[in-house]
Amino acid sequence: MSTRGSDFVYHWISDHLSDDPISDHVLLIIEMAVDAKRAAEAQGIPGHEIDEEISTIYEFIVHALR
Template sequence: MSTRGADFLHKWISEHMPEGPIDDPGRFVTDLADRAMRAANAEGISIQEIDEEIGSVYEAIIHAVEHREGGLAD
């Protein structure tokens, strides 16, 4: 199994994660996941390929949000 999907998603998330606080994490995760899946598709990477390598795109983004600097808005 290749890591193409996982590599793409990790790089894409790191390039699109904001530095400041996130006011509405639920909406942010949904919007970012939708944008990531469209970007992957445009690169010829199917969501199934990503899912097979890392699991849910949503869960990967939630994990990234929880472990980034800047935190969530109070």
């Protein structure tokens, strides 16, 4: 992932992670990863910059939930 892509994802997830109780962690992680990628593309960050490290996005969200 490019620096631009990783910075975007880091900030997007930090801004969108709710403090509310989570009923389904797996669903939340998948939805957040997909939404972050869409938001990045809307900001002009190509999907391939995010796709290169998509597992990193999932891992980042998991760590953020802890």
